[in-house]
Amino acid sequence: MKNTITIAWKETRTYFASPMAYIIMAVYAALAAYYFVTSISGALPEATIRGYIIPSTFIFTLLSPIITMRLLAEEQKLGTLELLMTAPVRDFEIVMGKFLAAMASLLSILVPTVYLVIMLTWFATPDIGPILSGYLGLVLFGMATLSVGLLASSLSGNQIVAAVLAMGILLILTVLDLASTYAGGIFEVLVLQLSITTHLESFARGVIDTHDIVYYAIFTTFMLFLTVRSLESRRWR
Amino acid sequence: MQENTDIPMIEVEDLTKYYGEYPAIENISFTVNRGEILGFLGPNAAGKTTTMRILTGFMPPTSGTARIAGYDVVDQSLEVRRHIGYLPETVPLYTEMGVIDYLDFMGRIRGMGKEWRQRRISEVIDICRLGDYRTSLIGKLSKGFRQRVGIAQAILHEPEVLIMDEPTIGIDPIQVVETRNLIKGFGGEHTVILSTHILPEVSMVCQRVIIIHEGQVVAVDRPDNLSERLRGTERLEVDIRGPSADVMTALRDLPGVQDVTRADRDDVGVYRIETTGSEDLREAISNLVLQRGWGLLRLQPIQMSLEEIFLRLTEPDSDRE
Numbered sequence: 001m002k003n004t005i006t007i008a009w010k011e012t013r014t015y016f017a018s019p020m021a022y023i024i025m026a027v028y029a030a031l032a033a034y035y036f037v038t039s040i041s042g043a044l045p046e047a048t049i050r051g052y053i054i055p056s057t058f059i060f061t062l063l064s065p066i067i068t069m070r071l072l073a074e075e076q077k078l079g080t081l082e083l084l085m086t087a088p089v090r091d092f093e094i095v096m097g098k099f100l101a102a103m104a105s106l107l108s109i110l111v112p113t114v115y116l117v118i119m120l121t122w123f124a125t126p127d128i129g130p131i132l133s134g135y136l137g138l139v140l141f142g143m144a145t146l147s148v149g150l151l152a153s154s155l156s157g158n159q160i161v162a163a164v165l166a167m168g169i170l171l172i173l174t175v176l177d178l179a180s181t182y183a184g185g186i187f188e189v190l191v192l193q194l195s196i197t198t199h200l201e202s203f204a205r206g207v208i209d210t211h212d213i214v215y216y217a218i219f220t221t222f223m224l225f226l227t228v229r230s231l232e233s234r235r236w237r
Numbered sequence: 238m239q240e241n242t243d244i245p246m247i248e249v250e251d252l253t254k255y256y257g258e259y260p261a262i263e264n265i266s267f268t269v270n271r272g273e274i275l276g277f278l279g280p281n282a283a284g285k286t287t288t289m290r291i292l293t294g295f296m297p298p299t300s301g302t303a304r305i306a307g308y309d310v311v312d313q314s315l316e317v318r319r320h321i322g323y324l325p326e327t328v329p330l331y332t333e334m335g336v337i338d339y340l341d342f343m344g345r346i347r348g349m350g351k352e353w354r355q356r357r358i359s360e361v362i363d364i365c366r367l368g369d370y371r372t373s374l375i376g377k378l379s380k381g382f383r384q385r386v387g388i389a390q391a392i393l394h395e396p397e398v399l400i401m402d403e404p405t406i407g408i409d410p411i412q413v414v415e416t417r418n419l420i421k422g423f424g425g426e427h428t429v430i431l432s433t434h435i436l437p438e439v440s441m442v443c444q445r446v447i448i449i450h451e452g453q454v455v456a457v458d459r460p461d462n463l464s465e466r467l468r469g470t471e472r473l474e475v476d477i478r479g480p481s482a483d484v485m486t487a488l489r490d491l492p493g494v495q496d497v498t499r500a501d502r503d504d505v506g507v508y509r510i511e512t513t514g515s516e517d518l519r520e521a522i523s524n525l526v527l528q529r530g531w532g533l534l535r536l537q538p539i540q541m542s543l544e545e546i547f548l549r550l551t552e553p554d555s556d557r558e
Contacts, residue, residue, distance in 0.1 A: 006345040014333055079329030083390070086293040087346045088318040235296050 003089045007097025011071065012104045021105065024063055029112040031059050036116050047124035049117060053134040053204040057197045060138075060145045061174055065166035067105045068149030069159040071098040072231070076157035081234070091231045095150065095224055102146040110138065130206030137203025140216040144196050145170055147223030154230040170196070246271045246398055246428040247292065252301035254287050261287040262452040264301070269445075271397075274424040276443030276460070277432035284452040285432035286326060289402050292430070293323045305398055319347070322391035322427075326402040328383055332376030336367055336386055339375055343390045361389040364419070381412040388419065392427070399423055401431040405438060417442050472539040473510045475522060479531030481506045487525055493518050505534055 015021050032052040039051020075081040084094060120126050145166075152166035153159075176195035183191045192198050196219065199212040245268040252265040262284035269275045277285050290296045292303055294314040302309060308316040331339055337358060344354040362368055365385040370378060375386060384404070391399060404420060405413045421442050423429050433439060439446045440460035448455040448463075456463065477484050481499060484506060488497045495513040499506055512518050519536055526533040 002348070003346055006342065010334075010342050014331075017333065078332070079325060079327045080331055081329075082290075082295055082325050083323065083329055083343075084346070086295050086318055086321070086323050087343070088315050088348060089346050090315070 001093075003093040004097040004100065007089075007094060008100035008104070011098060011101030015067075015101060015105050016108075020066070021108065024066060024105075025109045025112060028059060028063060028109040029115075032056070032113045033116060040120075047120055047126035049120065049126075049131050049134050050204045052113065052116070053138060053200070056138055057141060057174060057200055060142055061167060061170035063109065064102075064106070064142065064145035065149045065152065065163040065170070068098075068102050068146055068153050068166065069163040070153070071102060071150060072153040072227075073156055073159045073162040077159075085231070085235070092224075092228045095154075095227045095231065099146065099150055099224060102150060103143065106142040106146060107139070110135065127206065130204070133203045133206050133208050136208065137200045137212075140203070140213065141196065141200050143220045144216050144223070147220040147227070148173075151223050151227045151230065154227045173197075245269060246273075246306060247275075247430065248302075248304045249288075249292070250302050252288065252291060252303055253299050254284075254291060254296070255299045260452050262449070265449065265452075265454055266301075267447055267454065267457060269428055269430060271428055272425045273445060274420070274429040274431070274443045276439035276446040277430060277449065278434065278436065278439050278446055279432070279449040280434055283449045285449065286402055287452075288449075289323075289400050289430065289432060292317075293321055293400055294318050320396055321398045321400055322394065322396035324387045324391040324399075324401040324404055326406065326432075328387035330375045330383055330386055332374070334375055335372045336362075336375060336378075336389075337371050339386065340390060340393060344393055347394045349394055357393050357395065361393050364392070365389040366415075381408040384408050384412070384416065388416070392423065397428060399427045399429045399431075401429065403432055403434075405433065405435070473512065473518065473522070474535070474537045474539050475508045475510060476505050476534035476536075477508060477526055477531050478505050478534060479526070479529065483529070484508065484531065487529065488522070491518065491521055491525065493521075509539075 035052040035055045036049065037051075039045070040047070072081070075084060085091070117131055120131075148169050149162075149166040152169065153162040155165065156162045173194070173196045176191050177198045180188045180191040180195065193215070196216075199215045202209050202212055247267075247269040249268070250266050253263050254261045265284070265288060267275075277288070279285050287296075291298050292305060292310060294310050294317050297311050302311075304310065305317045306320045308320070310317050331342075334342070340358045340361065341354060344358065349357065362371065365388055367382070367385055367389060370382060375383060378386065384407075388401075388404065391401065401420065405416050408416065417438065420429060420431060424444070431442065440463075443460060445457070446460050446463060447457050475488075481501075485497055485499060485508070488494060488508060488510060493512050493516055494510055496511040498509045500509070501507065510518070510522075519538070523533055523536060
């Protein structure tokens with residue numbers, strides 16, 4: 001646990017020392033603001049933040065891999081992984097440390113959007129429940145995307161390869177809900193349930209369904225498990 | 238520490254590692270006693286790095302066992318990793334971190350408490366003479382200073398065993414001497430394994446040397462015994478101004494000369510002399526040249542290349558114990 005925090009702290013410091021942190025933050029803030037403004041500019045606007053919760057799925061599939069791409073790929077490229085793996089640290093502690101750092105980065109990009117919530121409460125009286133559940137959904141969805149990014153980063157010593165791989169996996173998982181209509185029958189339900197975007201929708205509507213939480217928890221755990229395995233496999237090559 | 242001082246610090250038994258079909262090391266066995274500095278000598282791709290990576294728990298062997306401070310490198314990997322300090326060949330460092338920050342991080346992940354960490358960081362900064370670079374970004378340091386940071390992190394947690402892969406490669410000659418002296422100073426307190434492909438380095442730093450070639454142990458010995466064994470294989474290169482035919486015959490007639498080959502450089506004859514005996518022929522040659530009234534321009538013993546040493550040591554008639 002101590003090792004996990006040590007690694008997470010180091011990664012977080014490195015992340016916020018790089019311009020990448022602020023570029024990603026600015027990009028997300030701008031996109032969220034754009035989707036928010038369009039959603040409340042209709043004829044009968046609703047005082048909700050759904051406007052930027054749903055499009056965030058697509059934004060996160062692009063931003064999460066950029067957050068995670070260096071975490072393990074760079075260690076492999078620099079060779080520092082060899083020192084890390086010969087220190088008295090367990091492989092899962094390394095992975096968890098990196099994952100926590102990625103979570104901190106993700107939470108940081110959500111912070112500026114609180115401004116949009118403040119604006120909304122200033123000019124209207126929104127229902128606070130869906131706002132909170134929307135953010136919870138975003139955090140859970142973000143966790144899932146980061147875990148895919150971390151897995152991709154463990155598979156390559158090249159950051160670009162890691163990022164593109166993660167984006168590819170995430171895009172496929174995102175379009176599964178569209179693909180499900182073509183599957184038909186039982187497969188339609190199955191494919192729909194596998195899609196990482198499907199489970200965000202109820203959160204955006206203000207519904208916290210345990211089975212969505214469980215889905216994201218299992219998905220993330222499984223991806224992190226694969227990441228640990230992928231690190232371990234370096235010892236056996 | 239609970240370990241008995243009588244048991245060797247490092248015990249390696251029949252260590253074998255295959256990369257696919259290709260054996261990187263085969264049946265390597267050796268032991269290193271507490272406080273000893275062991276040199277691991279071999280050309281590139283001899284299996285030095287593979288052996289070290291197994292000892293540090295970075296990769297497991299295909300077969301065989303290795304124990305460090307009594308702990309098995311596979312079954313008790315975490316314990317082993319607590320007892321070792323490791324400097325990989327490429328000296329991997331986080332380039333975006335400052336020296337102190339980096340050392341602090343390495344101390345933390347090795348479970349060092351705050352006081353111990355702070356005390357040791359200032360100590361290793363003194364030992365490795367990094368005082369002027371405490372807050373410098375590692376990425377901005379020169380190769381030699383990065384090497385020092387690498388050594389600093391390896392000794393930070395006062396490990397009983399230090400494993401250093403080619404610690405003097407790629408740094409300038411003055412720093413090489415400094416680094417060697419540094420490592421020499423680690424003996425006694427730490428048990429050190431260092432790998433190198435430079436023969437004189439081993440005799441300067443190590444008490445015992447293991448020569449490995451193509452994944453197998455060729456010789457284990459003290460460096461002075463080794464040089465003894467390798468004596469009588471000296472070669473000399475001599476530049477002599479004089480009638481070449483005469484010089485050739487005169488040199489060939491000297492007792493102890495096995496063969497002479499000649500290459501001309503400008504108007505000077507360059508003679509390469511292979512000697513058979515163990516006696517030093519340099520005086521005999523200079524006397525000869527003086528008597529004949531030729532000009533002696535250069536007289537230089539030529540060191541054997543590592544490859545030649547291995548050939549020599551693997552010759553069936555050499556006196557291997």
